Amino acid sequence: MAKASAAVILAGLAVAVAACGNAPTTSGPAASSSASSASTGGGGKTLEGVKLEVAAKWTGDEQKNFEQVLKAFTEKTGAKVTYASTGEDTGAYLGPRIQGGSPPDVAILPQPGLVQQYAKQGALKPLTDAVTKEIDTNYTPYWKDLGSADGKVYGVLIKAAHKSLVWYRTQAFQDAGVQEPATWDDLMKAAQTIADSGTAPFSLCGASAWTLTDLFENIYLSTAGPEKYDQLSKHEIPWTDPSVATALEKIAQIAGKQEFMVDGTSGTMQTDFPTCANKVFANKKSAMVIEADFVATSVAQAKGKVGEDAKAIPFPKAGDTAPVVLGGDVAVAMKDSPGAMALLEFLASKEGGEIWAKLPGYLSPNKNVSPDNYPDALTKQLGQTIVSAGDAVRYDMSDLAPSAFGGTDGKGEWKILQDFLRKPTDVKGAQAALEAEAKKAWK
Numbered sequence: 001m002a003k004a005s006a007a008v009i010l011a012g013l014a015v016a017v018a019a020c021g022n023a024p025t026t027s028g029p030a031a032s033s034s035a036s037s038a039s040t041g042g043g044g045k046t047l048e049g050v051k052l053e054v055a056a057k058w059t060g061d062e063q064k065n066f067e068q069v070l071k072a073f074t075e076k077t078g079a080k081v082t083y084a085s086t087g088e089d090t091g092a093y094l095g096p097r098i099q100g101g102s103p104p105d106v107a108i109l110p111q112p113g114l115v116q117q118y119a120k121q122g123a124l125k126p127l128t129d130a131v132t133k134e135i136d137t138n139y140t141p142y143w144k145d146l147g148s149a150d151g152k153v154y155g156v157l158i159k160a161a162h163k164s165l166v167w168y169r170t171q172a173f174q175d176a177g178v179q180e181p182a183t184w185d186d187l188m189k190a191a192q193t194i195a196d197s198g199t200a201p202f203s204l205c206g207a208s209a210w211t212l213t214d215l216f217e218n219i220y221l222s223t224a225g226p227e228k229y230d231q232l233s234k235h236e237i238p239w240t241d242p243s244v245a246t247a248l249e250k251i252a253q254i255a256g257k258q259e260f261m262v263d264g265t266s267g268t269m270q271t272d273f274p275t276c277a278n279k280v281f282a283n284k285k286s287a288m289v290i291e292a293d294f295v296a297t298s299v300a301q302a303k304g305k306v307g308e309d310a311k312a313i314p315f316p317k318a319g320d321t322a323p324v325v326l327g328g329d330v331a332v333a334m335k336d337s338p339g340a341m342a343l344l345e346f347l348a349s350k351e352g353g354e355i356w357a358k359l360p361g362y363l364s365p366n367k368n369v370s371p372d373n374y375p376d377a378l379t380k381q382l383g384q385t386i387v388s389a390g391d392a393v394r395y396d397m398s399d400l401a402p403s404a405f406g407g408t409d410g411k412g413e414w415k416i417l418q419d420f421l422r423k424p425t426d427v428k429g430a431q432a433a434l435e436a437e438a439k440k441a442w443k
Helices: 002-019 028-040 060-077 090-099 112-120 129-138 141-146 170-176 184-196 210-224 226-233 242-255 264-269 275-281 295-301 338-348 350-357 377-392 412-422 427-441
Strands: 051-056 080-085 106-109 155-162 165-169 200-202 286-290 310-314 325-333
Touching (some): 051 060, 051 338, 090 112, 106 112, 106 155, 106 338, 112 155, 112 325, 155 377, 165 275, 170 286, 184 242, 210 226, 210 242, 210 286, 210 412, 242 427, 264 412, 295 310, 310 377, 325 338, 412 427
Parallel strands (some): 051 106
Antiparallel strands (some): 106 325, 165 286
8 A cells, every 4th residue: 555655664754864963361360460560560570481473564774663662671571572574565464374373462553444354353352451551541542442443442553653744845935935834824825925936835746645635634634623533534424524625625725726736737646755755855846745754754865954954844724623643553462462462561651652762763642752752853843743732633534444445546535536636626526426435435
């Protein structure tokens, strides 16, 4: 999935910044007790001799950093942890292992939808009381719900990607004499001024449709609010709802003006990610790109410095809510073992989160992990945004949807938003098409 692939670029954030200065049936109470004492240190190295395997998609720097967290867990508990990379297609890796009866003890899933899928298959183990207590202490109820299925808690969100950002080229703003916009109206005024100065304000990634879902989600969360966002993400309200029209009309304010998009509509529809970011920072053809923290990689590749040549601002408020949309990874247990539960408790804890936060390329959804732990100014700023947003933070909507609707190239929401970019005057037509596809997907 293209979106998942892009999220891996988070590892490059470190490069950019460097360049810029109910309990399991077989484990029972003993597992809960072991997990608790292991993570609190009350019983010393209570898991000495225990071996467990963790599988996640991370490679390269992301893998090395996660292994540092696993090392800290080993030093604390005595458990020996082996890491296995699933590659980008987590389902393709885990499927045969689940069917063969040899899943890893713990798996890190790139989408909450996989929690639901594997829970229905009986492939996941409900978290112990000790792990659930750690989640209740450190996370808002929304994140607990994302890791739950049929009233049982199976997973904990341990790593986040911040998708509510607008990146801009400092020189382009200076040349046009514009300031950082705080609201959507301010953004549109700045865009017009930049266009009048001879530079296209926006570089949109029309060929990478997942970026269009990110744009829609930020506007929708801001204008409709968290409650309606939840309802739409579950298809509890139709895509023909007036709130959807409001968000699409905001997108049309950009897509309806050829001078607002570098290379116009035609060029936009042929531009993927990260080419759209390169048009801002490498080719200097445009002023802004609307995407997540991993844009920092493109800045570094263009030999720019984050905080100087390139800056990131919070997605401007289009309504009453300051939007904070996150992607992220959910840790689950696939085996009944004290070791697995102890590791999940550690990963859900403030202690585990702060060890990870000191390493590059990481953002924590744990509300008790202080942003002061982050190693650079940008990550600190993003971490503070997550904490400040509190209960208003929401997970990427398209990643919560059935993949046929929210995650398939050339189909569903991806295709319809691309079509809308080509014809931004047809709001009702786009809504009708979205609703028709949503009905199929949610059958």
